[in-house]
Amino acid sequence: MSRYILSFDQGTTSSRAILFNEQGHIMSVAQKEFTQYFPQPGWVEHDALEIWTTQLTVATEAVLKAGINLQDIAGIGITNQRETTVLWDRHTGQPLHHAIVWQDRRTADYCDSLRQSGAAEMIREKTGLVTDAYFSATKLKWLLDHVPGARAKAQQGDLCFGTIDSWLVWKLTNGQRHVTDVSNASRTMLFNIHTLQWDEELLRLFDIPASVLPEVCSSSEIYGHTQQVLAAAAIPICGIAGDQQAALFGQMCLQPGMVKNTYGTGCFMLMNTGSQPVLSQHNLLTTVAWKIGDEVQYALEGSVFIGGAVVQWLRDGLHLIPNSAAVEALSRQAADNAGVYMVPAFTGLGAPYWNQQARGIIVGLTRGTTDAHLAKAALESIAFQTMDVLTAMEADAGMPVQEMRVDGGATVNEYLMQFQADLIQTRVVRPAITETTALGAAYLAGLAVGVWKDTQTLAQYWQQDAAFTPTMPLATCNEHRRQWQKAVMAALAWTTA
Numbered sequence: 001m002s003r004y005i006l007s008f009d010q011g012t013t014s015s016r017a018i019l020f021n022e023q024g025h026i027m028s029v030a031q032k033e034f035t036q037y038f039p040q041p042g043w044v045e046h047d048a049l050e051i052w053t054t055q056l057t058v059a060t061e062a063v064l065k066a067g068i069n070l071q072d073i074a075g076i077g078i079t080n081q082r083e084t085t086v087l088w089d090r091h092t093g094q095p096l097h098h099a100i101v102w103q104d105r106r107t108a109d110y111c112d113s114l115r116q117s118g119a120a121e122m123i124r125e126k127t128g129l130v131t132d133a134y135f136s137a138t139k140l141k142w143l144l145d146h147v148p149g150a151r152a153k154a155q156q157g158d159l160c161f162g163t164i165d166s167w168l169v170w171k172l173t174n175g176q177r178h179v180t181d182v183s184n185a186s187r188t189m190l191f192n193i194h195t196l197q198w199d200e201e202l203l204r205l206f207d208i209p210a211s212v213l214p215e216v217c218s219s220s221e222i223y224g225h226t227q228q229v230l231a232a233a234a235i236p237i238c239g240i241a242g243d244q245q246a247a248l249f250g251q252m253c254l255q256p257g258m259v260k261n262t263y264g265t266g267c268f269m270l271m272n273t274g275s276q277p278v279l280s281q282h283n284l285l286t287t288v289a290w291k292i293g294d295e296v297q298y299a300l301e302g303s304v305f306i307g308g309a310v311v312q313w314l315r316d317g318l319h320l321i322p323n324s325a326a327v328e329a330l331s332r333q334a335a336d337n338a339g340v341y342m343v344p345a346f347t348g349l350g351a352p353y354w355n356q357q358a359r360g361i362i363v364g365l366t367r368g369t370t371d372a373h374l375a376k377a378a379l380e381s382i383a384f385q386t387m388d389v390l391t392a393m394e395a396d397a398g399m400p401v402q403e404m405r406v407d408g409g410a411t412v413n414e415y416l417m418q419f420q421a422d423l424i425q426t427r428v429v430r431p432a433i434t435e436t437t438a439l440g441a442a443y444l445a446g447l448a449v450g451v452w453k454d455t456q457t458l459a460q461y462w463q464q465d466a467a468f469t470p471t472m473p474l475a476t477c478n479e480h481r482r483q484w485q486k487a488v489m490a491a492l493a494w495t496t497a
């Protein structure tokens, strides 16, 4: 009998399912986009029921494509867009409102007032997070305060809060299990990353009744079994991690100091810091990477809000390119950026600036600027933002990073990868399997049910596809950095305030 692991990779713009075999090879992939709702400027919502139905559809499709029997699936691993907040009725299973997505800025003013009140330091010490609308706590508070009747229902114990992992487990187990894992919990701003428990002082601060919270579990254990979905036989659900932590695991960054950067809609760089949380001195986040058995690993994280999304903007907003892949050829039409720099602060700037009011700018325009220069500046902006995060990370670690492992949709772009290596003067390594998020969740699930013995076994599977080594002269590199810093200063000055 073969033993497969089915990964649910529930992302910001699409639900994906990937089936892995015992060697960690991909057997099949299915993907479905779902609706993005923008009810007001800066607001982003998802329909949690659509997330569930698309996820279930792609899971079924992946199994059918591979032509395997459902009883040969040893377990399901879940990885998900993090922070996105769902509130549902525990009796009917109906969401009370659209999910509020991690990108949503509706609680930005409230976060500013929290910072002014002096709460930010306490929040950072306990949660490792910067006080920002990005995280779940203020989104949940908004739902409880604005959905008619929600707070009263919550106080009566009738509601469940969850990030997308909790929601999917709830649906898969037909409402039997209300759980999350430590990595997702650490993104809520309600979770104490030192005690690994929900924090009463934070619950009081955000006025959240404890009864809405899921039980916090490790990242690799049997949380429950499927009920009346996918197969007649119950399949164990046995791995959960937030997508960026799952990618760190899938990239086999198991030793302190190892770094991965994912180039998706946003860019998320994580450094494994071992069994102790390291509080950043340079505006990075401290987060739980995963918990396996009794062992907890932590990470430093730098989140860039607009990464590959700047390429989507060239495609859908400016109509400069017919598809994302075309950005590379267009950008190569220009020999260099001709002094054009783009700061895509469309939703403010994330790490290490954390400025919610900053907005995007393009500087250095002349009569000679072409679409190719804009494409180049857009691609380069992804690398510049990553450079800023890496600089902060190296300063926190007190040593240079030896190599950066990369994954995500934009890593197919060879120009971007080479420019990245040049800018950070560090080797950039792309693995053979770039579906590291789904792979990480599969590994966590497979470890729980004995498909794989231990992490050492898994580390042997990691294989390099390509390595990009720096070739740009240092003087050119320094000049780029200097110009970029000036551009960032201009974006910070051009705020919505």
Ligand SMILES: Nc1ncnc2c1ncn2[C@@H]1O[C@H](COP(=O)(O)OP(=O)(O)O)[C@@H](O)[C@H]1O
Binding pocket: 011, 012, 013, 014, 263, 264, 265, 266, 307, 308, 309, 310, 311, 312, 324, 325, 326, 327, 328, 408, 409, 410, 411, 412, 413
């Ligand atoms: N050739 C390319 N060059 C640059 N960016 C690309 C390219 N192909 C895809 N992308 C970008 O990669 C992102 C999709 O990557 P993916 O890892 O699937 O993201 P997510 O998981 O956030 O949905 C999109 O923002 C897209 O614009």
Ligand SMILES: O=P(O)(O)OC[C@H](O)CO
Binding pocket: 010, 011, 012, 013, 080, 081, 082, 083, 102, 242, 243, 244, 264, 265, 266
């Ligand atoms: O869905 P992605 O891949 O853009 O990831 C979103 C992150 O988890 C947000 O923190």
